[in-house]
Amino acid sequence: MTQAPKIGLVSLGCPKALVDSERIMTTLRAQGYSFSRDYAGADVVLVNTCGFLDSAKQESLEAIGEALNENGRVIVTGCLGVEENLIRETHPSVLAITGPHQYESVVSAVHEHLPPVPNRFVDLVPESGMKLTPRHYAYLKISEGCNNRCSFCIIPQIRGDLASRPAAGILSEAEGLIRSGVKELLVISQDTSAYGLDIKYATSKYRGRDVKAKFYDLAKELGQLGAWVRLHYVYPYPHVDAVMELMADGLVLPYLDIPFQHASPQVLKAMRRPAHQEKTLNRILDWKRQVPDLTVRSNFIVGFPGETDDDFEMLLDFIEEAEIDRAGCFKYEPVTGAPANDLPGVVPDEVKEERFAQLMEVAQNVSFHQLQKKVGRTIDVIVDDVRPEQNRAIARSKWDAPEIDGQVIVDNADGIKIGDIVKVTVTDNDEYDLFATPA
Numbered sequence: 001m002t003q004a005p006k007i008g009l010v011s012l013g014c015p016k017a018l019v020d021s022e023r024i025m026t027t028l029r030a031q032g033y034s035f036s037r038d039y040a041g042a043d044v045v046l047v048n049t050c051g052f053l054d055s056a057k058q059e060s061l062e063a064i065g066e067a068l069n070e071n072g073r074v075i076v077t078g079c080l081g082v083e084e085n086l087i088r089e090t091h092p093s094v095l096a097i098t099g100p101h102q103y104e105s106v107v108s109a110v111h112e113h114l115p116p117v118p119n120r121f122v123d124l125v126p127e128s129g130m131k132l133t134p135r136h137y138a139y140l141k142i143s144e145g146c147n148n149r150c151s152f153c154i155i156p157q158i159r160g161d162l163a164s165r166p167a168a169g170i171l172s173e174a175e176g177l178i179r180s181g182v183k184e185l186l187v188i189s190q191d192t193s194a195y196g197l198d199i200k201y202a203t204s205k206y207r208g209r210d211v212k213a214k215f216y217d218l219a220k221e222l223g224q225l226g227a228w229v230r231l232h233y234v235y236p237y238p239h240v241d242a243v244m245e246l247m248a249d250g251l252v253l254p255y256l257d258i259p260f261q262h263a264s265p266q267v268l269k270a271m272r273r274p275a276h277q278e279k280t281l282n283r284i285l286d287w288k289r290q291v292p293d294l295t296v297r298s299n300f301i302v303g304f305p306g307e308t309d310d311d312f313e314m315l316l317d318f319i320e321e322a323e324i325d326r327a328g329c330f331k332y333e334p335v336t337g338a339p340a341n342d343l344p345g346v347v348p349d350e351v352k353e354e355r356f357a358q359l360m361e362v363a364q365n366v367s368f369h370q371l372q373k374k375v376g377r378t379i380d381v382i383v384d385d386v387r388p389e390q391n392r393a394i395a396r397s398k399w400d401a402p403e404i405d406g407q408v409i410v411d412n413a414d415g416i417k418i419g420d421i422v423k424v425t426v427t428d429n430d431e432y433d434l435f436a437t438p439a
């Protein structure tokens with residue numbers, strides 16, 4: 001059985017170094033890594049060092065030595081990292097050395113010495129694009145593992161059952177991220193709506209208050225921290241209804257990423273999907289009535305074993321009727337160790353191709369019409385990139401998650417910087433993107 005790669009983290013030094021450590025942990029956690037409390041359980045140990053005073057240097061070198069003795073596989077980052085020669089002279093066997101605030105290099109060093117285990121059907125960040133997030137947004141992982149047993153997925157085998165983090169730890173991490181410049185939090189897990197179930201929604205103290213480890217309570221608290229809060233991997237359970245009120249109040253973005261994977265009851269049953277018996281179409285329509293701006297992003301698998309033409313038609317109808325604003329699609333392929341591999345009714349590759357093309361066409365039409373409704377509106381966008389030579393900014397609206405959704409292309413973007421949240425007026429659209437000018 002493949003294990004989730006485990007990292008031990010030793011963090012020394014000032015509060016800034018701690019923020020760096022948190023940021024590194026946030027990123028690695030989002031990429032499927034877990035953290036070990038002791039040296040022995042870790043596949044690699046990351047030592048975030050301090051090099052401000054001689055005594056701090058000494059302490060850092062000793063910490064590296066201890067990690068090498070106890071574990072043997074050590075990556076060094078932080079302030080002492082600028083003195084690579086000193087570290088190499090004292091501890092020649094460290095695997096890699098990076099300096100302070102170099103999230104990108106430290107995460108690359110971890111990837112090199114302890115590769116992540118991606119799962120293409122369920123990971124938000126695609127295998128090809130495991131890049132680090134820019135500093136204005138961050139993935140916030142609220143739990144590990146999963147209690148569901150979808151037949152195409154091996155995540156529970158790799159990462160175990162649902163293990164929720166206490167609410168206070170998540171909120172402190174979110175606060176730290178916001179302090180370090182993050183303006184958008186992307187809440188992720190394998191099943192966000194199940195958050196807290198395993199720990200019986202236990203309360204923990206945050207700013208002197210008891211906060212429940214519950215989907216609604218956590219979303220509400222996160223919404224009060226002042227950053228955009230985007231919810232990923234939510235299943236359409238009845239208790240999710242309550243979050244609409246947080247969206248209507250502007251605490252949480254009007255956006256839900258619900259990986260439906262299919263719409264036909266018989267395929268969903270064969271997939272053993274959570275919430276497959278819920279009245280999903282009515283629920284989504286009802287949510288959209290309550291929060292007219294709600295964008296639903298989803299992912300679908302075509303060509304799952306046993307999927308008939310009728311099942312597939314049902315899926316296309318669902319995308320149109322539920323007006324799934326953003327849809328991604330995978331052609332089914334077996335994942336080593338997944339129970340679905342033994343299901344009868346293998347769908348031929350050419351049929352998968354056809355269905356994929358058809359689904360993408362339907363999804364594009366829906367997306368185009370949904371985006372067309374935004375033309376003429378003045379909206380807030382967050383800026384991911386600037387192209388000074390074209391006087392253009394590449395931004396996203398509240399309806400777009402980074403990496404997977406569309407963009408807002410802003411012209412006449414004089415003075416706009418990466419990470420800014422600015423008001424723009426939407427002038428045009430295509431199938432995926434909006435075009436705008438500053439308002």
Ligand code: SF4
Pocket residue numbers: 122146147148149150153154155156190191274
């Ligand atoms: S919900 Fe299903 S697909 Fe997602 S991680 Fe859990 S078992 Fe895998």
